[in-house]
Amino acid sequence: MSPRNLQDVPLATWQWRDTLIRLFLITIIFIWGFLLEGCGEQPNYSPELQYLMSFGSFIVAIILGALAQATLAHMFAYIQGYFLLKSHGIPLHAIMSGEQTPVRILSACLVIFKHKKNVIQDKNPKYRKLYQIFLYASTLIVYFASVGVGGYAASKLGSPYVHYSSPIKWVQVPTIPSEELRVSLNNAFLPENFFAGITLIQYDSLVRWIQKTNDNSKEVAFLPVTYNNIKDTINNDNFKDGSLKWKIETKFDNVNMQYLTAQCNADPNPPCNTDQLKRGSTIDTIVSKENKTITWDICDLLNETGSVRLVCSITLKGGAFPSISIVAPENLPREEQLVEILLQKNEMRDLNELRDEMFSTMENVFARPEFDNNKDLITNNVLTQLLGHWDCNAGNVTCAQELGTTAAIQFFGARLETANILYPLDNLINVNEWIEKSTSTGSLTVMHKVCMGGSNPILMIGLMIFIPSVMTIIELLPLLFSNNKAWWLVSDIGFKHIALLRSTAKSNITLPECTNRPNEITNSQTVVRFNVKPKDDYFGLEEV
Structure with missing residues (x-):
């Protein structure tokens, strides 16, 4: 297997695309807040205005749900990619591919919690395990906070101005x-x-x-x-x-x-x-x-x-x-x-x-x-x-x-x-x-x-987009610093299965099947990581 250089990692254009889409959705919600403020100041109204306000609230509710899910997916991509690059890796059955959901992340936490590490150089495997679970749980906390705060703000916006x-x-x-x-x-x-x-x-x-x-x-x-x-x-x-x-x-x-x-x-x-x-x-x-x-x-x-x-x-x-x-x-x-x-x-x-x-x-x-x-x-x-x-x-x-x-x-x-x-x-x-x-x-x-719009539509709109906006800014930071492509790699290999396969396509690594000797009872599991060796700038899949 020939080594690959970090400079050869293709630009993760999907990161720019998805992040900019989220910025566009946040902008729509922000503009909607000003429309609510302006509408509430108008003493006269027509049936057309009533239909527009009802339809707009429905669209904003859909956008809010999409932002919350996107926040969960990309934040988890960074965390999963970070562990894949680290020496302690992730249990194979805990690697998430495809669309991330709170239930799937909880199941991954369960796999990590039950997994028994057998890594000699890891002096404190228990600490490493709890550290992974903590970061996984943090993604769920951010997700539920985004949904909860957004839902609260949306309910306030649902009341008359x-x-x-x-x-x-x-x-x-x-x-x-x-x-x-x-x-x-x-x-x-x-x-x-x-x-x-x-x-x-x-x-x-x-x-x-x-x-x-x-x-x-x-x-x-x-x-x-x-x-x-x-x-x-x-x-x-x-x-x-x-x-x-x-x-x-x-x-x-x-x-x-x-x-x-x-x-x-x-x-x-x-x-x-x-x-x-x-x-x-x-x-x-x-x-x-x-x-x-x-x-x-x-x-x-x-x-x-x-x-x-x-x-x-x-x-x-x-x-x-x-x-x-x-x-x-x-x-x-x-x-x-x-x-x-x-x-x-x-x-x-x-x-x-x-x-x-x-x-x-x-x-x-x-x-x-x-x-x-x-x-x-x-x-x-x-x-x-x-x-x-x-x-x-x-x-x-x-x-x-x-x-x-x-x-x-x-x-x-x-x-x-x-x-x-x-x-x-x-x-x-x-x-x-x-x-x-x-x-x-x-x-x-x-x-x-x-x-x-309630008593203060601008304030409620601000609450609604606060967490998605902060997460979008965090997502943009690694992209803006083009010299540090390791962060691009972190997000790329931890994202959906297409990005994960693209990152590993040239590694040519086949994970060997684990066979037991006669009369031997073992509880072995496979841990996968992307190993980065600082001497030769090598990275690739490696079985532990």
């Missing part, structure tokens, strides 16, 4: 009964059309609670009425036309969330006095503050279904939650936050004082002689819908219980919300001063409805 964020103050209506709250609870029962403004509040509150029970939900998680200075914040920032071009999100910190449910028992044979309650008359409503129940006697009002008595008990709970987000113009927390409340409902405290005060108020109101002829809007509408949606057959207790439960939740929830809205009006509270004195804080975030 943040135009600005401002702190706000807010305040919740008290849930502990007081004289002021008691006034609002009483006024929530004012007869329909007594005051047009109060009737409108009752109507809006009932509509919202009907929407909350549209999915036949028997457990409703909700945010009590809050007041904040969002309008002042928007006006101070000269922010206009937000509902059309921007997405406005309000975040409240450390709020009291509540949970309401009801349970109704149905009696298909109530003690009705048919002489007094005739078909078409009103439903008899009874409230017991002692038992905390609402009772509706429906006597001979249900066509072909007879009569029924519904006795419904109310459960009202509350608990503190660290943060709640609401997107305008909705007045409900995010769905995942409502789900969180329902998951923690058993851990929430019972709001017995507020519930008892409501039942006490209802008992007093329903005891008034004029109540039967002058019901409030909520009572009239809840009972009308209860009868209008009644499709239960006579004696079907389960069906009656379900309809009664929905009606009880709407009745109690809408009443509670109406009282909360009336609280500052009834007590002549200056809402702005009330909010300014509050110690509760939150934030108002204005986001673009189309453009993505």
Whole structure:
């Protein structure tokens, strides 16, 4: 076998090509960051812009994956080539050819770990073995760091572009009964059309609670009425036309969330006095503050279904939650936050004082002689819908219980919300001063409805390309120093199988088969290395 000279090693043109391709991909991602920044500043947008931003994000995600894989492949090529040039070499079955993957590198580490070196000149084979495993593991750490950091940055880029964020103050209506709250609870029962403004509040509150029970939900998680200075914040920032071009999100910190449910028992044979309650008359409503129940006697009002008595008990709970987000113009927390409340409902405290005060108020109101002829809007509408949606057959207790439960939740929830809205009006509270004195804080975030990028797209793009950029620079360094072709050789012989075969094609080395003598038991393995002898500048494959 004739020796080969390092100067005769062909230039590894694939290294220039692959590295420059990666630089080109990194440049594309970098430019994409500036496009995100520019898009987010534009208040106007078209459907074409929306499609472009969605497609661009998809392309960038593919490029990010390709960069991570390329970083792994070339970094491992240098490390593997380094060990092939060193005297201790690599076990034959641990040499990687073809496309490098994390699983294949882990399997190579396992081979190295199990291999027993038999090299006389190696004074500390254990150290050499651990050193190889450490460098192999380093490639995986860099790879997973690149994927992890890039994935984190990509997830942030997937959120809407943040135009600005401002702190706000807010305040919740008290849930502990007081004289002021008691006034609002009483006024929530004012007869329909007594005051047009109060009737409108009752109507809006009932509509919202009907929407909350549209999915036949028997457990409703909700945010009590809050007041904040969002309008002042928007006006101070000269922010206009937000509902059309921007997405406005309000975040409240450390709020009291509540949970309401009801349970109704149905009696298909109530003690009705048919002489007094005739078909078409009103439903008899009874409230017991002692038992905390609402009772509706429906006597001979249900066509072909007879009569029924519904006795419904109310459960009202509350608990503190660290943060709640609401997107305008909705007045409900995010769905995942409502789900969180329902998951923690058993851990929430019972709001017995507020519930008892409501039942006490209802008992007093329903005891008034004029109540039967002058019901409030909520009572009239809840009972009308209860009868209008009644499709239960006579004696079907389960069906009656379900309809009664929905009606009880709407009745109690809408009443509670109406009282909360009336609280500052009834007590002549200056809402702005009330909010300014509050110690509760939150934030108002204005986001673009189309453009993505999060709060700082340039920063996220920088995180995304940081590790691939550093590795690409490291790959370029040996290529830029043309006098040190040993580093070119290191990368060349450690890369894919084509480069490995090209580097060994003229070596004319055939690894001999290892045969055992009769009755000899051995556990021999072959270690391969490219041996460089400094005296004659010789390199080539050599069996150990």
